[in-house]
Amino acid sequence: MTEPGTVLITGPTRNLGRHAVLAMADRPDGQRPDLLLVGRAGRDLTAVADEARALGARVHEIGCDLASLAEVRAAAATAHGLLADGAVRPLRALVANAGTMSADTRRVSADGYELTFAVNHLAHAQLIGDLLISFTAPARVVLVGSNTYHANFWRKLLHVAEAEWTDPVELARPAGGERTPGMEASGIAYSNAKLAILYYAHELQRQAGPGINVSVFEPGWMPGTALGRGAPPAFQAMSRALGRIPGVSTPQRSGPLLAAMALDKRWAHLRDGAFVVKTKLTEAQPVAHDRGRERRLWEATAELLERAGASPTPDTKI
Ligand SMILES: NC(=O)c1ccc[n+]([C@@H]2O[C@H](COP(=O)([O-])OP(=O)(O)OC[C@H]3O[C@@H](n4cnc5c(N)ncnc54)[C@H](OP(=O)(O)O)[C@@H]3O)[C@@H](O)[C@H]2O)c1
Numbered sequence: 437m438t439e440p441g442t443v444l445i446t447g448p449t450r451n452l453g454r455h456a457v458l459a460m461a462d463r464p465d466g467q468r469p470d471l472l473l474v475g476r477a478g479r480d481l482t483a484v485a486d487e488a489r490a491l492g493a494r495v496h497e498i499g500c501d502l503a504s505l506a507e508v509r510a511a512a513a514t515a516h517g518l519l520a521d522g523a524v525r526p527l528r529a530l531v532a533n534a535g536t537m538s539a540d541t542r543r544v545s546a547d548g549y550e551l552t553f554a555v556n557h558l559a560h561a562q563l564i565g566d567l568l569i570s571f572t573a574p575a576r577v578v579l580v581g582s583n584t585y586h587a588n589f590w591r592k593l594l595h596v597a598e599a600e601w602t603d604p605v606e607l608a609r610p611a612g613g614e615r616t617p618g619m620e621a622s623g624i625a626y627s628n629a630k631l632a633i634l635y636y637a638h639e640l641q642r643q644a645g646p647g648i649n650v651s652v653f654e655p656g657w658m659p660g661t662a663l664g665r666g667a668p669p670a671f672q673a674m675s676r677a678l679g680r681i682p683g684v685s686t687p688q689r690s691g692p693l694l695a696a697m698a699l700d701k702r703w704a705h706l707r708d709g710a711f712v713v714k715t716k717l718t719e720a721q722p723v724a725h726d727r728g729r730e731r732r733l734w735e736a737t738a739e740l741l742e743r744a745g746a747s748p749t750p751d752t753k754i
Contacts, residue, residue, distance in 0.1 A: 438574060440469035441526040443698050444515055444567070446502065446560065447534025448473040449480035451661040452580070455691020456533065460699065461488035461495075469699065470494040470524040474511050474563070475534070476501050494524060502534055502559035504546035505744045512566030519570050526572035529698040532560040532579045532633075537626040539619070539666030541611040547744035549608040552622070556629035558608070561636060561737045573647030574704070577640065578697045581652040583713065584623070585631040586721045590657045590684075594675065597623035599631040601729065604736035607632065619671055632733060634720055637709030639730040651706040652720075653697045654713045656685030690714060 443460060447453035453475075460469055471488055475481045477499025485497045496518055500511035518524050538551040545554035564577060584591045587598045597620050601607075607628050611621060634652055641650040659679030664672055678684070693714055697703050706712070711720040 438528065438704075439525070440467055440699055441528035441572065442470040442472060442519065442524045443529040443531060444472040444474060444527065445531040445533055445698075446474045446500075446563070448484050449475045451663075451687035452655050452658065452691055452694060453531075453533040454484050455687045456531065456694040456698075457484055457488050457691075458491065459692035459695035461491035461493035463699070465492070467699070468493055469528070470496075472496050472498055472515050472518065472524065474498045474500050474502075474515070496524065501546075502555045503551060505559065505562050505741065506546070508559050508562045509566060512563050515567060516570050527567065527570050527575065528572060529576040529578065530564060530567060530571075531694065531698050532564065532577070533694065534559070535580060535582075535629075535663060537622060537663050537666070539622050539668075540615055541621045541625050542615060544610045548610075549740065549744075550610045550625060552625040553604075553607050553629050553632070556626075557632045557636065558737065558740060560633075562741050564640065565741070568644060568648070571648055575648045576698055576703075576706075577637075577644070577648055577650045578694070579633045579637050579650070579652045579709075580694070581633045581637075581654050581711065582626070582630040583654050583657075584627045585634060586723060591623075591627075593678065594671075595619065595623070597621075597627060599627040599723075600624050601628060601631060601723075604632065604733050605740065608736075608740050619667055622667075631724065634709060634711070634724040635726065635730045635733045636737070638725065639734045641708045643734065649704070649707045651697060651703065651710045651712060653694055654711065654718075655687075655690035655694060656714045658685050658687055658690060661687060685714065 448457045485495045488495045498511045500507045536555045543551040585599050637650050637652050659675045
């Protein structure tokens with residue numbers, strides 16, 4: 437078995453990410469990775485880092501607001517420095533877990549991009565691009581997607597709109613004018629960002645070379661997490677009520693499944709943006725496979741990152 441090395445994870449402070457961190461830290465000696473926790477600096481980040489340390493893991497907290505590409509670049513530089521200095525073992529996995537669904541699509545990141553697209557997609561594209569040179573093969577990139585990208589049962593029940601794809605430069609543009617009432621615009625932005633993650637995963641695999649395996653994990657619906665924190669109270673109450681239906685998941689259940697995507701031999705073969713729903717390797721819908729959109733997303737992402745002051749993703753294969 438490949439030694440577990442180091443796993444970098446975003447969004448470790450609560451729910452899915454936090455339970456994935458604890459599941460990794462709770463592995464037996466010899467199977468427990470070093471952990472780089474990339475999250476907003478503060479009490480929650482320190483608390484999960486301390487919990488993971490108490491379980492025996494070597495942990496570094498890297499404070500970073502993913503809504504600022506300058507902070508993302510600084511976080512990547514910190515991680516690169518820790519790896520280069522040997523402060524942690526070789527980087528074997530990056531788990532792009534952090535996510536948000538902004539209730540107001542006029543909200544922008546520090547770089548002026550629509551917040552949901554910026555945090556879910558652009559920040560991770562920046563982080564992964566900056567760290568491509570830092571992986572040691574065989575390595576894994578696990579992106580966290582969502583079935584909301586297409587018209588699935590839960591999405592319909594919750595009235596979360598499905599993706600309405602358009603050019604990525606447009607997806608990065610915040611809405612103008614008055615706020616649209618309801619959750620439709622917010623749902624479309626979230627579903628677009630999650631469709632972008634699937635497209636990006638497919639293109640990343642083509643760009644990253646043979647040493648890195650790219651997959652996408654969908655944790656199952658976990659009602660009541662902080663993802664819908666900006667939603668109207670009625671939406672949140674409905675989500676909590678539906679959460680009692682058997683078959684929905686929880687961060688406690690899905691966190692260890694996400695940890696398994698980063699570490700388990702069972703998933704070592706996953707490549708090409710293979711899509712796993714909880715424990716099941718699943719064929720993504722035809723809409724999630726589109727070479728033209730994937731190539732355009734790659735180019736537009738480089739353009740958007742460059743416009744925000746970053747150098748484009750290096751062409752580095754391992
Ligand atoms: N909940 C579901 O039903 C569901 C279903 C499918 C997929 N997912 C996906 O699963 C992942 C985790 O979701 P969750 O339900 O656990 O959500 P959550 O409770 O809202 O947790 C999201 C995590 O992302 C972090 N994050 C958000 N914005 C950030 C920013 N600007 N800078 C740094 N960190 C930021 C949060 O940090 P803070 O603690 O600082 O806010 C938190 O750690 C997301 O990618 C989500 O899209 C969720």
